[in-house]
Amino acid sequence: MSLLTDIYNASLEAHTALRPQVRETPCDRSHILSTLYGCDLFLKGEHLQHTGSFKFRGASNKIRKLSAEQKAQGVITASSGNHGQAMALAGAIAGVAVTVFASATASPQKLEAIRAYGATLTMIDKDALSVELEASETAARQGKIYVSPYNDPDVIAGQGTVGFELHEAGHTLDAVFVAVGGGGLISGIGAVMKQLSPATRVIGCWPTGSVAMYASLQAGKIVESEEHDTLSDGTAGGLEPGTVTFPLCQSVIDDCVLVSEAEIKAAMKVLARYERWMVEGAAGVAMAAFMQQAEQWRGKRVAVVLCGKNITLETFTGAVK
Incomplete structure (x- = not known):
């Protein structure tokens, strides 16, 4: 079987096995935004998932798939x-x-939340990709499982359950907009949509300040790209060498959209004004990409995945003022 088929089948199994621990999030038509943009716009509310983002799907699936011995040893992630x-x-x-390895420059509020959920934190004064590599090396030395945020088929399969929920919502979608960092979310969603709704365009969305997967797709191989500060911290960072998400993204992404920081802020403001939702920058990226491309989707059915809400009040209000 192909990698794409493997991910689809694993996502299908996870779609049932993860209930009720993983919440089925709404995919509601926004009446006011549909009117504003002249299309049927559906918002997939992953910001309403436990821990405030889609990541709980992949994490839950990975933990579920561990052997009893692996569970007893504990796991390391970054x-x-x-x-x-x-x-x-x-x-x-x-x-x-x-045990969570994290960059010393990480948001104190996010680190506090990680501790509050019960994990042990190990702080590393390096960039995000270097932290991932050090966590992986430490896990190998200690004989523990390392759980990548994206470079793991079980994690990707968990994220793919979003695709099943999109399909089961009963809307025949012309396009789905998904923010891309390491590519785990769009790989999972894409693998499912290509099987169940191949006519749906899967659109990858990036902030111009952090385009690791986009640059690699353009180059036809994994390459380094210069990172800049972005409000979309959830998609920031480089790619692990040989990540499985690269060939998956090559297979599932139909179109690519880059958005500026100003566009991200404008999208977050639109969602706050019309939907009363405070979402994080990565969710703003997907919404901003749709807004940039809205004219070509007039009269169509489109979904935007709002991937998370983990942003401080100060950062949010500063962005939308």
Whole structure:
């Protein structure tokens, strides 16, 4: 079987097995935004998932798939935000000790949340990709499982359950907009949509300040790209060498959209004004990409995945003022 088929089948199994621990989030038509943009616009509310992002799906699936021995040893992961929180809670529910490696520059509020869910934090004064590599090397030395935020088929399969929910919502979608960092979410969603709704365009969305997967797709191989500060911290960072998400993204992404920081802020403001939702920058990226491309989707059915809400009040109000 192909990698794409493997992910689809694993996501299908996870779609049932993860209930009720993983919440089925709404995919509601926004009446006011549909009118504003002249299309049927559906918002997939992953910001309403446990821990405030889609990451709880992949984390829960990975913990579920561990052997009894692996669970007893505990796991190591790397994340300065959503994945770390998700692993911490999924581990706590299953009684699995989780150690999270995080960058020393990470948001104190996000680190506090990781601790609150019960994980042990190890701080590393390096960039995000270097932290991932050090966490992986430490896990190998200690004989523990390392759980990548994206470079793991079990994690990707968990994220793919979003695709089944999109399909089961009963809307024949012309397009789905998904923010891309390491590519785990769009790989999972894409693998499912290509099987169940191949006519649906899967659109990858990036902030111009952090385009690791986009640059690699353009180059036809994994390449380094210069990172800049972005409000979309959930998608920031480089790619692990040989990540499985690269060939998956090559297979499932139909179109690519880059958005500026100003566009991200404008999208977050639109969602706050019309939907009364405070979402994080990564969710703003997907919404901003749709807004940029809205004219070509007039009269169509489109979904935007709002991937998370983990943003401080100060950062949010500063962005939308």
